Amino acid sequence: MEVKPVVLSGKFVRLEPLSEAHIPGLTEIGSGQDFWNFMLYGDIQTEADMRNWVLDIMARGKRGTDLPFAVIHLASGRVAGATRYLNIVPKDRGLEIGGTWYGTEFQRTAVNTECKYLLLTHAFEVLGCIRVQLKTDLLNERSQRAIERIGAVREGVLRNHMILPDGRIRHSVFYSIIDSEWEGVKKRLEEMLDRKR
Numbered sequence: 649m650e651v652k653p654v655v656l657s658g659k660f661v662r663l664e665p666l667s668e669a670h671i672p673g674l675t676e677i678g679s680g681q682d683f684w685n686f687m688l689y690g691d692i693q694t695e696a697d698m699r700n701w702v703l704d705i706m707a708r709g710k711r712g713t714d715l716p717f718a719v720i721h722l723a724s725g726r727v728a729g730a731t732r733y734l735n736i737v738p739k740d741r742g743l744e745i746g747g748t749w750y751g752t753e754f755q756r757t758a759v760n761t762e763c764k765y766l767l768l769t770h771a772f773e774v775l776g777c778i779r780v781q782l783k784t785d786l787l788n789e790r791s792q793r794a795i796e797r798i799g800a801v802r803e804g805v806l807r808n809h810m811i812l813p814d815g816r817i818r819h820s821v822f823y824s825i826i827d828s829e830w831e832g833v834k835k836r837l838e839e840m841l842d843r844k845r
Contacts, residue, residue: 658762665709675694678729679695719759728754730748782824787819
């Protein structure tokens with residue numbers, strides 16, 4: 649399993665390797681948003697904060713543990729958010745999809761559905777994954793609903809899993825999709841995308 653930078657294109661979005669060129673667009677849609685409260689990076693308020701976040705995520709990509717993407721909304725040409733593969737374990741043919749966030753105007757649109765479709769298709773059909781994991785904060789019920797809606801299986805809660813920058817102790821809900829489930833999940837995602845056309 650060789651995970652390397654790639655561009656993934658659909659009808660609504662293009663996922664392209666995250667770069668410093670995306671910082672202004674990410675700052676415009678991501679600064680001051682409340683979704684950072686559920687994430688591990690602290691509060692992102694300024695372009696400098698976003699630059700630090702992008703550089704940190706890109707450094708993880710250089711180490712080979714992550715493969716980060718900027719999400720480009722095709723109809724507007726604007727940056728819609730970011731997502732990535734992380735916790736990549738080639739030996740076990742597994743990885744996680746996470747670190748995902750979108751500007752508020754792109755939430756509850758086809759953007760997230762197609763991003764998950766593109767990332768999962770690449771993971772199972774190109775990389776040969778046997779397991780794709782997703783996780784979210786136990787307090788983030790909206791994220792849990794979104795993950796469950798695509799057909800991922802809830803595996804359980806890791807209690808006291810992480811200490812966030814503000815000192816809050818986060819419990820994380822873990823989900824997965826395994827290779828034998830992929831065809832059903834793929835069909836469900838395609839049906840969801842057909843309804844959004």
